[in-house]
Amino acid sequence: MTKNKLEKQPTDLPSALENFQKITARFGSEDTLLFLDFDGTLAPIVEHHDDAAISEEMRGLVQELSKRFPLAVVSGRGLADVRKRVNLPDLFYAGSHGFEISGPNGFAKDHEEAVKVIPVFDEIEPLLKRKLKEIAGTDFERKKFTMAIHYRQVKQEEQEKVHNIVSAVLNDYSEVTKADGKKVIEIRPAIDWHKGRAVEFLKTVLSKKENQLSVYVGDDVTDEDAFEYVKNGIGILVGEHGRQTYADYRVEDLKEVKLFFQKLLQYKS
Ligand SMILES: [Mg+2]
Incomplete structure (x- = not known):
């Protein structure tokens, strides 16, 4: 794993909202790719994991974003589970931390070693x-x-x-x-595969350009693999998870995630 980034305290990270222009200044003429975690990012953390639900407002924002940016939802949940909860059939999804991936037009890829x-x-x-x-x-x-x-x-x-x-x-x-x-x-x-590797794989599917800039939004320790591992990526941590982070920016909570999404939509309108 590349160790080219420094770990920081989540509270020391600059705000993604306040530094929005700095973030979009890195967007080139090609589409920036968006990767979104589900629990704690699109849907609030709940007492019983089975109750987690995305709001209509958030679903609408993700749908609009997906029309303007190549986008994938990356979750620790099983693929079928996260697809059902997000309920936007035309998106790319990486379930089980990327061991199973699906996309529009019947795109599907299971990790061969994991099957065993x-x-x-x-x-x-x-x-x-x-x-x-x-x-x-x-x-x-x-x-x-x-x-x-x-x-x-x-x-x-x-x-x-x-x-x-x-x-x-x-x-x-x-x-x-x-x-x-x-x-x-x-x-x-026990395979060297995680959300970061899944994102690197998805980048090759979502973009013709090699190593296209990506933005990853996530809240938990498993998202750190994406923050740390993904090359040419901007990591945005939602809240904190009690450890240091490889993210570049932070937002407080889901309310700020929505604000960030709205800014992205304005930027691309
Ligand atoms: Mg999460």
């Missing part, structure tokens, strides 16, 4: 469910290529135990690895 890891998930899912049974409030989300264990509902003092149990089980399975998000443990194939 599916049987491992079939094996560890019942195992983890049994071991985590004693802890109230864990919530499994099985996707095609990854599995999420949400623990937002687990008592604070038992949350570390969830991590310990998952780590102990995964010790026996080198084919998978785990990553932490906001009150969620994501188990995924």
Whole structure:
């Protein structure tokens, strides 16, 4: 992984709204590509991950943006799940952190190595469910290529135990690895593939030009892979995630995400 960027405190990042002209000054004559995370960026974070929903207003903004910019939604959710929630059939989507990608006109690409890891998930899912049974409030989300264990509902003092149990089980399975998000443990194939690599791949699909400028908007630790890894990219962090960040700018919250989108639409009108 390239380490050409410096990590900063989210609160030290300049505002994407206040520096909008600085951002668009980098846009060339070719279309800038837009990559948008879903949870915490387009839809508010909710107590139960299954309740997450995008507002009509936000959906309308994304739709308008997609008419003016090549655009993809990049999510940790399963592909079918995020597509259904955004409900704009003509967009490109990268689900399961990019292990499964779809687009208009039947475009579809599954990560070939990840396909081979599916049987491992079939094996560890019942195992983890049994071991985590004693802890109230864990919530499994099985996707095609990854599995999420949400623990937002687990008592604070038992949350570390969830991590310990998952780590102990995964010790026996080198084919998978785990990553932490906001009150969620994501188990995924131990393949060097993440939102950043998915974006690099999508850039080749969305643009004829090599290494076209892209803007990535995301809120969580997994979006850091895109902030750090994507070349010629502008990273915009929504809020903060408790760690340092490779993003270049920040917006406070979803309200500011909308304002940023409105500015982009004005810029391109
Ligand atoms: Mg997110």
